[in-house]
Every structure is written in C-alpha cells, then in structure tokens.
Amino acid sequence: MVDKIESFVGGKTVEPLDGVYGVKLDPRTAGELEKVAYSGSADVNLAIDDADAAFDVWREMRPSDRGRLLIEFGRLIRANEDRLGATESRETGKPMHEMPALIALIAQFFEFYGGIVNVDNGDVINVGPDYHVYTRRDPFGVVGVILPWNAPLHQAARAIAPAMAVGNTVVAKPSEHTPASLVELARLAIEAGIPAGVLNVIVGRGSEIGPAMVEHPKMRKVSLTGSVRVGQELGRLAADKILPLTLELGGKSANIVFADSDIDAAAKGSVQAFTWNSGQWCCAGTRLLVEDSIHDEFVEKFVKAVAELRVGPEADATSGPITTRVQFDKIQEYFRIAESQGLTCAIGGKVATGDHLGTGWYIEPTVYTGVKNHDRLAREEIFGPVVVIIPFRDEADAIRIANDSDFGLGAGIWSRDIGRVHRVAARLDAGRIVVNEYSGGFVQTPCGGSKYSGYGREQGIDALSHYTQTKSVIIKL
Numbered sequence: 167m168v169d170k171i172e173s174f175v176g177g178k179t180v181e182p183l184d185g186v187y188g189v190k191l192d193p194r195t196a197g198e199l200e201k202v203a204y205s206g207s208a209d210v211n212l213a214i215d216d217a218d219a220a221f222d223v224w225r226e227m228r229p230s231d232r233g234r235l236l237i238e239f240g241r242l243i244r245a246n247e248d249r250l251g252a253t254e255s256r257e258t259g260k261p262m263h264e265m266p267a268l269i270a271l272i273a274q275f276f277e278f279y280g281g282i283v284n285v286d287n288g289d290v291i292n293v294g295p296d297y298h299v300y301t302r303r304d305p306f307g308v309v310g311v312i313l314p315w316n317a318p319l320h321q322a323a324r325a326i327a328p329a330m331a332v333g334n335t336v337v338a339k340p341s342e343h344t345p346a347s348l349v350e351l352a353r354l355a356i357e358a359g360i361p362a363g364v365l366n367v368i369v370g371r372g373s374e375i376g377p378a379m380v381e382h383p384k385m386r387k388v389s390l391t392g393s394v395r396v397g398q399e400l401g402r403l404a405a406d407k408i409l410p411l412t413l414e415l416g417g418k419s420a421n422i423v424f425a426d427s428d429i430d431a432a433a434k435g436s437v438q439a440f441t442w443n444s445g446q447w448c449c450a451g452t453r454l455l456v457e458d459s460i461h462d463e464f465v466e467k468f469v470k471a472v473a474e475l476r477v478g479p480e481a482d483a484t485s486g487p488i489t490t491r492v493q494f495d496k497i498q499e500y501f502r503i504a505e506s507q508g509l510t511c512a513i514g515g516k517v518a519t520g521d522h523l524g525t526g527w528y529i530e531p532t533v534y535t536g537v538k539n540h541d542r543l544a545r546e547e548i549f550g551p552v553v554v555i556i557p558f559r560d561e562a563d564a565i566r567i568a569n570d571s572d573f574g575l576g577a578g579i580w581s582r583d584i585g586r587v588h589r590v591a592a593r594l595d596a597g598r599i600v601v602n603e604y605s606g607g608f609v610q611t612p613c614g615g616s617k618y619s620g621y622g623r624e625q626g627i628d629a630l631s632h633y634t635q636t637k638s639v640i641i642k643l
Contacts, residue, residue, distance in 0.1 A: 169200040169201070169346070170187065170200070170201045170202075170203070171190070171200055171201065171202045171203060171345050171346045171349060171369055172203040172349070172369060173203055173205055173209060173213065173349075173366075173367055173368045173369045173370075174349050174352040174353065174366065174367040175209075175212060175213045175216050175363075175366045175367070175368070176216045176362050176363050176366070177356045177362030177363065178362075179349075180209070180212075181203065182203040182204060182205045182206065182209055182369075182370070183205070183206065183208050183209050183212075184204075184206050184208075186203075186204040186206075187201040187202060187203055187204060188201070188202050188204050188342060188371070189201060189202070190202045190257065190342070190343060191491060192256075192526075193258070193259035193486070193487040193488060193489050193490070193526060193527050194259055194479040194486070194487055194524075194526045195524055195525060195526055196491070196525045196526060196527065197525075199256070199257070200257075200346065202342050202345060202369060203369045203370060204342070204370050204371055204374075205368055205369055205370035205375065206370065206374060206378075207374065207375075207378040209368060209370065210337075210368055210370075210375055210378040210379055210382065211378075211382065213337045213366045213368045214308055214337055214379070214382050214384050214385060215384070216362075216363045216366055217308045217335040217336065217337050217363055217364070217366050218307065218308050218335070218384045219363055220335050220361055220362065220363030220364050221305075221307050221308065221333075221334075221335045223361055224330075224333055224334075224335055224361060224364050225305055225333040225334075227333075229283040229284050229287075229333075230283070230284070232280075232283055232330070232331060232333065233279075233280040233281060233282075233283040233284075233331065234280065235280070235358055235359050235360050236276045236277070236279060236280030236283075236327065236330065236331060236358075236360075237276065237277055237280035237281065238358045238359060239276045239280070239354065239355055239358040239360060240273040240274070240275075240276035240277035240280065241273070241358075242354045242357055242358050243269060243272055243273040243276065243351070243354060244269070244270065244273045246350075246354060247265070247266060247269040247270070249350065250265075250269050250272070250319065250347055250350055250351065251265030251266065251268065251269050252265070253346050253347045253350055254268070254318060254319055254344070254346075254347040256346075257318075257343070257344040257345075257346055257347065257489075258315070258316070258317075258318070258344055258486075258489045259444070259479075259486040259487040259488070259489055259526075259527075260443065260486050261480070261481055261482065261483045261484075261485070261486050262481035262482075263481055263482050264443075268319065268320065269319075271320060271323075271609065272319050272320060272323045272351075274609045275323040275324055275326075275327040275609055276323065276327045278327070278609045278610065279327040279328050279330075279331035279630075280327075280331065282331070282627065282630075283331045283332070285627055285630065286303055286332075286627060286630040286631060286634070287302065287303055288300055288301040288302040288303055288636070289301050291638075295643070296642065296643055297640060297641060297642060297643060298641040298643055299638065299639065299640050299641070300638075300639050301636050301637065301638050301639070302636075302637050302639065303332065303630070303631070303634035303635070303636055303637075304333075304634060304635055304637055305329075305332050305333035305334040305633065305634055305635075306334055306386035306387040306410075306633065306634070306635060307334065307335070307384070307386040307387075308334070308335055308336075308337060308384050308385055308386055308387075309325075309329045309334040309335070309336050309337075309385075309386065309387045309388070309389065309633065310336075310337050310338075310339065310379040310380070310385050310387070310388040310389070311325045311326055311329070311336055311337070311338040311339065311388075311389050312338075312339045312372070312375075312376050312379065312388065312389070312390045312391070312392065312400070313338065313339060313340050313341060313348070313391055313392075314341055314391050314392050314393075315340075315341035315343040315344040315489050315490060316443060316446040316447060316489060316549075317443065317446075317447065318340050318341065318344045318345070318347050318348055319347050319348065319351060321391045322338055322340070322348050322351065323351075324609075324613070324624045324625050324629070325338075325389040325391075325412070325624055325629075326338060326365065328624075328629040328630050328632075328633050329387075329389070329633045330360075330364060330365065331630070331633075332630055332633050332634050334387070334633055335363060335364045335365070335366075336364065336365050336366065337366045337367075337368055337379065337385075338352075338365065338366070338367050338368070339367075339368050339369075339370070339372070339375050339376065339379060340367065340369065341372065342369070342370060342371050342372065343489060343490050344489065345367070345369045348367050349367050349369065351365075351367075352365050352366070352367045372392075372396065376390075376396065376399075376400055377399075377400070377403055380400050380403045380404050380407070380409060381403055381407070385409065386409070386410075387409070387410050387411075387412075387633065388400070388404065388409060388410075388411050388412075389411070389412040389413075389622075389624070389632075390411065390412070390413050390414070390415075391414045391415075391448075392414075392415065393415060393416060394415045394416045394618050396415075397413045397415045397620060401413070411621075411622065412614075412620075412621070412622030412623070412624065412632050413620030413621055413622060414448060414575070414613070414614055414615060414619070414620045414622075414624065415448070415615070415618060415619050415620040416448060416547040416573055416575070416618060416619060417448040417449055417450065417547060417573050417575035417576060417615065417619055418452060418453055418544070418545065418546070418547050418571050418572070418573045419449055419450060419451050419452065419453065419573070419575055419576040419577055419578070419596065420451070420453045420455055420567070420568035420571070420577050420578070420594070420596075421436055421439050421440075421451030421452075421453065421454050421455065421577070421578035421580075421604060422455045422558075422564050422568060422577070422578060422579050422580065422590065423436065423454070423455065423456045423457065423460070423464060423580045424457050424561075424564070424579075424580060424581040424583070424586065425457040425459045425460045426581055426582045426583055426586075427580035427581050427582060427602070428580070428582070428602070429460060429463065429464055429467060430467065431580075431602070431603075432464070432580040433464060433467040433468040433471050434471055435578075435580070435602075435603050435604045436451060436454055436468060436553075436578075436580075436604060437468065437471045437472055437475070437531075438604060439451030439452075439454075439553075439578060439604035440452050440454070440531075440551060440552070440553040441472075441475060441484070441485050441531050441551045444485050444486055444487065444488055444489075444529065444550065444551050445529075445531075445548070445549065445550040445551035445552060446488070446489060446493070446549055446550065447606075448547075448575055448576075448619070449575055449576035449598065449606065450549075450576075451553070451576070451577075451578050451604050452547075452548065452552065452553050452554065453539075453544055453553075453554055453556060453567075453568075453571070454468075454553050454554065454555045454556065455555075455556050455557075455558050455564050455567055455568060456555055456556070456557055456558070457557075457558060457559075457560075457564070458557050458558065458559055461555075461557050465512065465533075465535055465555060468533065468555075469512045469513050469533055472513050472514070472531050472533055473513060475531050477518045477523075477528050477529075477530065477531070478520075478522055478523060478528070479522070479523070479524075479526060480522075485531065485551060486528075487526045487527045487528050488527040488528070488529055488550060489527075490527075491527060493527075493549060493550065494527035494529070496548075496549070496550075497529050497548060497549075497550035497552065498517065498529075500542075500543060500546075500548050500550075500552060501515050501516065501532070503542055503543065504534055504543055507541060507542070507543075509534045509536070509537060509541065509543065509554075510534060510535045510536050511532065511533070511534055512533040512534065512535050512555075513530075513531070513532065513533050514529075514530035514531050514532030514533060514551075514552075515530065515532050515534075516530055517529060517530070518530045529550055529551055529552075530551075531551040531552075532551060532552045532553070533553055533555065534552070534553070534554045534555065535555045536555070536557075537554035537555060537556050538556070539556055539567050539570055539571075541554070544556060545571070545572070547573070561586060561589070561590065564590070565590060565593050565594065568594055568595075568596075569593075569594065569595045571595075571617075572617055572618045573615065573617055573618050573619045574595040574596050574597065574615050574616035574617040574618075574619050575596060575597055575598070575614075575615035575619035575620075576596055576597065576598045576599070576600070576615075577594045577596035577598075577599045577600075578599070578600050578601070578603075578604045579591060579594075579599060579600075579601045579602070580601075580602055581601075581602075587601050595616055595617065596615070596616075597612070597613065597614045597615045597616060597619070597623070598611065598612075598613055598614075607625070608625075609625060609626075610625070610626050610627075611625055611626050612624070612625050612626040612628040612629065613625045613626075
C-alpha cells in the first residue's frame with residue numbers, strides 16, 4: 167500500500183480540504199513512491215490561524231522553559247535517528263550512510279538554540295540620570311518557512327529552531343517532492359512537549375502554497391530557501407505587505423586552489439565540494455579555480471579521484487540519484503550546452519547507466535576543463551554533480567574571477583599561506599568561506615549570501631536577530 171503524506175496542523179495529521187493528492191516518484195527507480203497531499207489556500211489559512219492561536223502561549227513562556235523543550239526536541243531527534251534518516255533517504259535518494267551525521271546536525275540546531283534563548287534579549291542604554299532606557303527583542307508572531315527538496319530536514323531545522331527559540335510560531339512548507347521527513351519532525355515536536363500549533367507543516371505545491379503564505383495577513387515573517395526565480399516572485403508579493411524575508415537562493419561558488427596548497431588534499435576535498443548530495447546543494451564548489459603552475463598536475467589527480475566515485479542506490483554508495491525528474495532533465499540539457507560550446511569533458515558528461523541503476527535518475531560526476539568564466543556552465547547554477555575548472559594566473563586574478571559572478575553564497579580557499587588566506591577571504595563576495603577543506607560549516611556559524619544568492623542569515627547567534635524585532639522602551643524617572 168502506498169503511503170499518504172499529509173499536513174500536520176494543530177498537533178495532528180489533516181487531510182487536504184479539497185481532497186486532492188499528487189504522486190511522488192522514487193528517484194532510485196522512477197516508480198510511484200507515495201501519495202502527497204496537494205493542500206490549497208484554505209488549508210494554509212487554517213494552519214496560519216492555528217499558529218497564530220498558539221503564539222501568545224508560546225511567546226509568554228519563560229525563555230528557559232522554551233529552551234528546555236527545544237533541547238528535549240533535539241534529544242528525541244537523536245533517539246529517532248533511524249526513522250528520520252530512512253524517511254529522508256527514501257524521498258531524496260541520499261545514501262543511508264550519510265544519514266547519521268545529518269540527523270545529528272538537525273538535533274544540534276535545536277540543542278544550540280535551546281541553550282542560548284536568552285543571549286540576544288536587548289540592552290540598557292545610558293542617556294543620563296533622568297531616564298531608564300532599554301531595548302527588548304520581540305518575536306514577530308507567525309513565521310513561514312518555505313523549503314527546497316534537496317535537504318528538507320537541514321534547511322528546515324536551521325530556520326525553525328531560532329524562530330521558535332525566540333517565541334515565534336511556525337508554519338513550514340516542505341517541497342511537494344520531499345515532505346515526509348518534516349511531517350515526522352513535527353510529530354516529534356508534540357512528543358517533546360512543544361504545544362500544538364507552535365510547529366505546523368503544510369504539504370502542497372509551492373506554486374500555490376508559497377504565495378498564499380506570503381499574502382496571508384497574519385503572516386509576519388518568511389524564510390525561503392530556494393531558487394532565484396522563486397525568491398524574486400515571493401519578494402514582489404512580500405513588497406506589497408512590507409513583509410520581512412530571509413532569502414537563501416542560488417549559488418555558483420568558487421573553490422580556489424593555490425599552488426602552495428596540499429594538492430592531494432585539495433583534489434580530494436574539491437571532489438566532495440561538487441559531488442556531495444549529488445551536487446544538489448547551494449554552496450557546492452562548482453567553479454574550481456586552479457593556479458596555472460599546478461593546473462595539469464591537479465587536474466590529473468582530481469579526475470582520478472572522481473573516477474573512483476561509486477554512483478548507485480546502495481546504502482554505502484558515494485553518490486545517489488538526482489531527487490527530481492525535472493532536475494535530472496535539466497542537468498542533461500547542460501551537457502548538450504557544453505557539447506555545443508566545445509567544452510572539454512575530462513570525465514562524465516552523461517547519464518549513469520548499469521543494471522544496478524535500473525531506471526533511476528543517476529548522473530555521472532562530470533568535470534569540464536579549460537572553461538572560461540563567461541561560459542554558461544560557469545555562470546549558471548546547474549545543481550548537479552558538474553564542475554568546471556578555470557585556470558588563473560595569480561592571487562588578484564583568482565579574486566577577480568571568483569567575484570565575477572551573479573552569486574555570492576560560498577567559497578573555498580586552498581593555501582598554506584595564512585596571510586594569503588586572510589587577504590583573499592576579505593575580498594571574496596561570499597557569505598561563507600571554508601579554508602583547506604570544503605564543508606557545510608557548523609551550526610554556530612552564520613550562513614547566507616549576497617547578490618542573487620539572497621540576504622539575511624541563518625545559523626549562529628546572528629539568526630536570532632532575523633527572527634525578532636527591536637523595541638525601545640524610554641522611561642522618564
């Protein structure tokens with residue numbers, strides 16, 4: 167029997183009011199995996215009303231009590247690692263061996279924010295003996311969290327945890343392609359003792375649910391992780407309401423390898439930079455900038471490392487399938503573009519095939535060499551395991567090429583020269599820069615972008631300021 171994935175509102179599962187369901191396909195087989203509720207604007211209204219009704223109770227709770235519940239939430243997430251991991255792996259196609267670390271990271275978000283609920287709570291301002299002046303940081307109210315399909319639990323937790331920690335209630339909208347793990351997370355919130363209505367999940371198509379959330383009069387703040395196009399569309403709607411947004415959108419991150427780096431480590435780390443999650447992450451290092459003097463040596467080591475990757479449905483595979491059929495087709499279109507523009511394909515460049523892959527949506531990890539920064543594959547976010555290698559002359563040239571992009575989300579630097587590391591990091595247009603490895607960072611580190619990559623910050627203490635509003639209180643003594 168095929169599962170039905172439905173919204174979770176007011177502490178219980180709810181069917182879509184119109185009774186409409188869609189089909190979610192399995193990325194490993196392309197066959198039917200589950201039925202997904204296609205909720206509509208009326209369902210959104212009920213979820214937001216429920217969150218609004220829960221707001222006063224949640225806001226007035228002592229911060230330490232909210233924190234205790236969030237920490238308990240984190241404990242239950244760890245205790246349910248197998249179930250949450252299996253659910254996300256099934257829908258996204260992620261290999262199961264990646265799940266324990268991912269679920270531990272999700273738990274860390276709630277543990278971290280549960281422990282710092284009082285950190286950013288205002289200041290006393292000295293304006294003289296006749297006044298007592300202070301500021302306080304108040305929650306917005308109902309916060310909407312709109313999510314992509316590539317990393318549903320991670321992207322959800324990093325927005326939901328700080329929003330709830332400071333007293334907001336949340337209506338979260340997962341992608342219709344990967345909703346099940348977030349519904350499971352919301353059930354655990356109730357088990358942790360978090361009041362019903364504080365975390366609601368509305369399941370449906372983004373094209374209908376997103377605008378309905380933004381336009382609702384009780385929606386006070388929205389966090390979106392998604393494409394540039396969706397960010398632009400929701401931004402226009404939000405402008406009419408003067409609705410504050412946090413946007414993390416696309417990326418085309420530069421990963422810079424200098425001649426003085428550990429070349430073996432850089433080659434290995436740069437493979438992970440563009441193939442983790444089958445290349446389906448916004449900070450992926452898909453523009454690989456390599457200094458001229460080591461270019462050929464590096465490319466040889468890099469391509470050899472790529473050739474050792476194992477793509478497939480197995481739990482221990484290096485890389486799994488592409489999560490959606492639309493994205494699978496889009497990546498193949500970029501292969502055709504590369505061929506038409508005469509780019510050199512060092513490895514990959516086609517759909518991965520084999521008896522063990524069946525009819526799943528698998529792409530061979532792909533490397534293009536000798537690419538110019540103005541080529542389309544160097545300008546546009548492909549969102550798959552595809553990297554372009556661009557040579558550079560010196561430090562200034564590397565910075566120029568790296569910053570010559572519409573995006574500004576992440577970057578990598580490989581160098582043993584600590585002075586160079588600081589100089590380059592200071593000049594790169596990127597919200598997060600990782601040195602001598604290429605990773606997703608830590609819960610404690612702010613994450614966000616500039617230019618077309620969006621604005622606002624998730625993660626770290628900085629995120630608290632994006633989910634509160636400062637109020638000044640001026641008392642004449």
